[in-house]
Amino acid sequence: xxxxxxxxxxxxxxxxxxxxxxxxxxxxxxxxxxxxxxxxxxxxxxxxxxxxxxxxxxxxxxxxxxxxxxxxxxxxxxxxxxxxxxxxxxxxxxxxxxxxxxxxxxxxxxxxxxxxxxxxxxxxxxxxxxxxxxxxxxxxxxxxxxxxxxxxxxxxxxxxxxxxxxxxxxxxxxxxxxxxxxxxxxxxxxxxxxxxxxxxxxxxxxxxxxxxxxxxxxxxxxxxxxxxxxxxxxxxxxxxxxxxxxxxxxxxxxxxxxxxxxxxxxxxxxxxxxxxxxx
Amino acid sequence: xxxxxxxxxxxxxxxxxxxxxxxxxxxxxxxxxxxxxxxxxxxxxxxxxxxxxxxxxxxxxxxxxxxxxxxxxxxxxxxxxxxxxxxxxxxxxxxxxxxxxxxxxxxxxxxxxxxxxxxxxxxxxxxxxxxxxxxxxxxxxxxxxxxxxx
Numbered sequence: 067x068x069x070x071x072x073x074x075x076x077x078x079x080x081x082x083x084x085x086x087x088x089x090x091x092x093x094x095x096x097x098x099x100x101x102x103x104x105x106x107x108x109x110x111x112x113x114x115x116x117x118x119x120x121x122x123x124x125x126x127x128x129x130x131x132x133x134x135x136x137x138x139x140x141x142x143x144x145x146x147x148x149x150x151x152x153x154x155x156x157x158x159x160x161x162x163x164x165x166x167x168x169x170x171x172x173x174x175x176x177x178x179x180x181x182x183x184x185x186x187x188x189x190x191x192x193x194x195x196x197x198x199x200x201x202x203x204x205x206x207x208x209x210x211x212x213x214x215x216x217x218x219x220x221x222x223x224x225x226x227x228x229x230x231x232x233x234x235x236x237x238x239x240x241x242x243x244x245x246x247x248x249x250x251x252x253x254x255x256x257x258x259x260x261x262x263x264x265x266x267x268x269x270x271x272x273x274x275x276x277x278x279x280x281x282x283x284x285x286x287x288x289x290x291x292x293x294x295x296x297x298x299x300x301x302x303x304x305x306x307x308x309x310x311x312x313x314x315x316x317x318x319x320x321x322x323x324x325x326x327x328x329x330x331x332x333x334x335x336x337x338x339x340x341x342x343x344x345x
Numbered sequence: 346x347x348x349x350x351x352x353x354x355x356x357x358x359x360x361x362x363x364x365x366x367x368x369x370x371x372x373x374x375x376x377x378x379x380x381x382x383x384x385x386x387x388x389x390x391x392x393x394x395x396x397x398x399x400x401x402x403x404x405x406x407x408x409x410x411x412x413x414x415x416x417x418x419x420x421x422x423x424x425x426x427x428x429x430x431x432x433x434x435x436x437x438x439x440x441x442x443x444x445x446x447x448x449x450x451x452x453x454x455x456x457x458x459x460x461x462x463x464x465x466x467x468x469x470x471x472x473x474x475x476x477x478x479x480x481x482x483x484x485x486x487x488x489x490x491x492x493x494x495x
Contacts, residue, residue: 155475157451159422159444187478189442190425194478219449293474295424295444333397334415339445339452339471341379343391 151283153223154202154290162213164298167191170212174294177208183289192295202290209294216297225283232283236276243269365394365466368490370483381494384487390472390480394491397465405460409439412458421445421454430457434492436466444474453477457488466493 162170171193175185181204183197197205206220243266250262369375369384373392376385383393403411409427417423421443430440438459445452451474459466468491470484471477477484 192424329411338419339454342393342469342471343389
């Protein structure tokens with residue numbers, strides 16, 4: 067791992083990368099209106115809204131926070147139920163006073179730990195925490211008190227269908243495994259025995275894989291992931307324009323966009339996510 | 346004579362190849378693109394490298410600042426201070442880390458820059474933030490593996 071990417075503290079969770087097509091995903095962005103209770107499917111209909119914060123509009127940001135009267139605690143409890151498995155992921159960007167970044171990160175970690183959660187990754191200007199889903203809203207609310215939220219998004223991913231599919235597959239595979247073991251015990255032919263051994267090995271691997279995925283889903287339903295990115299609020303400094311003559315200048319606010327020298331380096335325009343991921 | 350021909354062929358082959366390369370981490374594959382080399386995971390994390398001329402001739406600090414200003418102008422939000430890094434091949438460079446919101450999607454975007462007197466080696470990585478963070482050690486190792494060709 068390069069020093070650049072080495073956080074001072076890291077407890078990396080193992081995460082399966084494949085997102086099954088069966089997963090229904092609901093994303094609530096701070097800039098979008100909350101979805102109505104009548105979802106497009108039975109699953110989304112049953113889903114309560116994810117946690118939300120009190121509405122406020124930041125004058126320093128184009129993005130606004132929205133309010134949604136939700137019952138995330140109840141939903142998180144539902145998420146624990148085997149019939150209703152929801153994985154929550156939250157991203158929060160917030161602004162804190164200059165010089166308070168480090169102490170705010172500590173407070174965020176404290177909030178997570180006091181709710182029974184733990185630290186995922188800590189960076190210079192951000193932190194990823196894992197919190198028990200039943201305390202997700204409570205922790206989010208505590209974090210909101212530590213600074214000004216400029217962006218917030220919470221994603222609830224319904225993995226119930228995938229989990230129950232896996233359960234059914236597991237039962238079937240275990241039944242098949244048992245039958246194969248019975249055949250093997252009765253078999254007298256060497257060729258048959260070898261074939262059955264191979265088949266048993268394959269099915270055992272499949273069983274391990276399915277059990278692993280089920281464990282992963284259970285763990286990620288029990289604990290939600292919350293990533294918080296902090297920005298230090300710049301100190302406002304009056305600028306005296308039209309100096310030269312000395313004194314008597316007009317006081318203007320600091321402009322936020324820096325002047326950029328035009329360089330004959332076209333590659334600078336080609337930097338970024340779009341080209342890298344899509345082309 | 347035969348040796349000379351073999352050597353010439355080897356040089357021609359090397360000259361035709363990419364000028365920078367990456368090692369693909371486990372679960373990644375080399376994919377085509379407008380880069381010297383690019384690897385991607387099935388879930389959409391991409392890591393790529395390319396070499397550009399160091400024109401106007403400048404040092405690492407200059408290019409770090411130029412890249413940072415351009416990215417901020419495009420709406421990228423830095424979430425860590427630029428950090429000094431060293432590639433596996435020993436090149437000193439700097440790593441810049443950003444968050445980029447593309448509609449409702451939160452992306453991570455890392456760019457490592459290494460400047461030599463003639464060339465700049467750029468190594469970029471991007472992906473969905475959650476997936477990217479989960480694969481951070483792999484991504485960082487792959488970025489560090491970038492090396493200049495002939």
